[in-house]
Structures are given as structure tokens and as C-alpha cells.
Amino acid sequence: MLLIYCPYCEEERSELEFRNAGDAHIARPTNIADISDEEFEAYFFLRDNPKGVIFERWRHIHGCSRFFNAARDTVSDRFLTTYKAGEPKPDLDAQPKTAATVETYEALEGAAQ
Amino acid sequence: MADQAIRKAPLAGLRGGSHAAILTPAAPASRISLRAGKDAVPALSAALGVTLPLRPKTSASSGKRHALWLGPDEWLVIDEDGADLMAAAASSGALHSAVDVSHRNTAIIVSGPGAEVAINSGCPQDLSLGLFPVGACSRTVFGKAEIVLLRTAEDTFRLECWRSFSPFVFGLLSEGAEDAAH
Ligand SMILES: [Zn+2]
Numbered sequence: 001m002l003l004i005y006c007p008y009c010e011e012e013r014s015e016l017e018f019r020n021a022g023d024a025h026i027a028r029p030t031n032i033a034d035i036s037d038e039e040f041e042a043y044f045f046l047r048d049n050p051k052g053v054i055f056e057r058w059r060h061i062h063g064c065s066r067f068f069n070a071a072r073d074t075v076s077d078r079f080l081t082t083y084k085a086g087e088p089k090p091d092l093d094a095q096p097k098t099a100a101t102v103e104t105y106e107a108l109e110g111a112a113q
Numbered sequence: 114m115a116d117q118a119i120r121k122a123p124l125a126g127l128r129g130g131s132h133a134a135i136l137t138p139a140a141p142a143s144r145i146s147l148r149a150g151k152d153a154v155p156a157l158s159a160a161l162g163v164t165l166p167l168r169p170k171t172s173a174s175s176g177k178r179h180a181l182w183l184g185p186d187e188w189l190v191i192d193e194d195g196a197d198l199m200a201a202a203a204s205s206g207a208l209h210s211a212v213d214v215s216h217r218n219t220a221i222i223v224s225g226p227g228a229e230v231a232i233n234s235g236c237p238q239d240l241s242l243g244l245f246p247v248g249a250c251s252r253t254v255f256g257k258a259e260i261v262l263l264r265t266a267e268d269t270f271r272l273e274c275w276r277s278f279s280p281f282v283f284g285l286l287s288e289g290a291e292d293a294a295h
Binding site: 001008009010011013014016017062063064065066 | 169170183184185187237238244251252253254259
């Protein structure tokens with residue numbers, strides 16, 4: 001079972017209590033009525049979908065109910081860190097390194113052809 | 114034709130469980146879902162007669178009234194005597210939001226040496242005494258239903274769920290209580 005550390009509950013809880021809420025740190029333009037369709041599309045629809053580290057919003061919906069942010073590796077599904085909503089993006093290089101992950105698709109199944 | 118609608122408790126008359134974990138529907142109680150900022154906590158605590166806890170997973174009790182920390186600005190307040198909690202909160206004079214959820218929720222008392230095992234049949238939280246001591250509380254999940262757990266004694270939990278989920282919760286708990294007996 002994947003455990004996720006909730007920065008408000010201050011402990012690890014089962015993933016069953018959480019809900020993903022899309023990319024984090026997406027600022028709504030303050031001049032939303034003035035921007036072009038292309039700019040609106042970029043803000044509203046376009047996401048990077050990276051292979052590797054992604055910053056996401058998560059919600060502890062069946063716990064404290066709070067939104068918070070997380071840095072997660074999309075390959076290993078490992079959570080690198082979580083932090084409260086409104087806090088700046090953490091410096092991941094300053095985070096303690098975790099053991100190498102082997103549960104990747106490539107490691108288990110071989111590279112997709 | 115009946116002159117009057119009769120209110121029926123969602124789990125009225127049900128008994129269940131096993132010798133390891135006994136399931137008893139709790140008596141009706143009044144409850145509010147309370148939201149408030151830190152500034153309002155002292156006045157609300159005074160008005161409600163129970164100190165609203167500020168630490169995660171903790172509760173406070175005063176007689177038959179309990180205040181359960183659900184989130185950083187959210188509490189579930191339960192009065193087992195059915196007192197008017199809405200009026201009590203309103204009398205605080207402090208800015209808050211209170212919603213009467215007395216009839217939205219119902220509760221099941223799970224007691225016995227297998228209470229932890231019975232609840233863990235559908236709940237992912239670590240309920241060992243070290244991590245979930247007497248007085249600890251948490252919103253969490255039980256099977257497909259959201260619940261609020263309060264440990265009232267080493268071998269007793271009050272499990273609150275929404276009334277429409279209560280037949281499901283009682284059924285799954287019964288299965289868990291059977292398993293706990295083996
Ligand atoms: Zn939480």
C-alpha cells in the first residue's frame with residue numbers, strides 16, 4: 001500500500017484517503033479577460049506530463065480534507081516530498097536522497113517497443 | 114392513514130458482531146460540523162463547554178460532549194445527550210460556520226478485544242494503541258464509505274458514518290467482526 005505523508009496530519013496515511021488534483025503551481029492570470037485564446041489554452045489545458053519528477057496538488061479528501069502539494073516521480077510513483085499549499089516549490093536537491101527505485105516499468109517488463 | 118411521520122433510526126434494532134467484536138448502534142445524538150479560524154477557537158470552546166483540539170488526530174471530551182479534530186479548521190462536535198449545539202456555537206459570538214449533521218450521521222459502537230481487527234477489515238489506518246491511543250480520532254475510509262473514528266477506550270471505538278452508508282458499513286463490519294473471532 002502506498003503511504004503518503006500529509007503535511008497537515010503530520011503522518012503517513014494510506015493512498016486510499018487521498019485524491020490527485022492535477023498539476024501544482026499553476027498561477028491563474030490576473031488579467032484573464034485580456035489574454036488571447038492561445039494564452040488561455042496554455043494556462044488552462046496544456047500540461048507538461050513529464051516522465052520523472054512532477055509537482056502536483058493532492059487532497060487528503062478522506063482525512064483532513066486539505067489540499068497540499070507533492071513532488072512525485074511519475075516513473076516509480078515514489079513521493080519525493082510533500083508540503084503545505086502556498087509554500088514555494090522545495091529544492092529537491094536539498095532533500096535527503098532515497099534508495100534507488102527498481103519498480104519501474106522498464107525494470108519489471110523491459111522497455112516498451 | 115398515519116397522521117404523523119415516525120422518525121426511524123437508520124440501524125434501529127440491529128445487533129451484530131462476534132464475541133471478539135460486538136457491534137451496537139449508538140443512541141441518537143446531536144452533531145455539528147464546525148469550521149472556524151484559530152481566532153474563534155477560544156470563544157467557541159467556552160461556548161461549547163469543550164476545548165476544541167488543535168493537534169491532528171486528537172479529541173476533547175467533557176461529559177457526553179466530544180470535539181473531534183478533523184482538519185486544521187474543522188471539527189465534528191457530538192453531544193450524546195442531544196443538546197442544541199447550534200445554539201451553543203451561535204452564542205459564542207465568534208465567526209464560524211456550523212452545520213447541524215445530527216441526522217446525516219449515525220454511529221456504531223465497536224467493542225471487544227477484536228475491535229481493531231474488525232475495523233481494519235476495511236480501514237487502512239494503524240489502530241495500534243501507540244499510534245491511535247484512547248481519545249484519538251480521525252476521518253478515514255471503511256471499505257467504500259467515509260467514516261470518522263473515535264477511540265473511546267482501549268477496546269472500544271465509536272464509528273461515525275453517513276446514514277445512507279450505514280447498512281453497508283454495518284454489513285462489512287459484521288464480516289470483519291466474524292473474521293476477528295477466528
Ligand atoms: Zn491530512
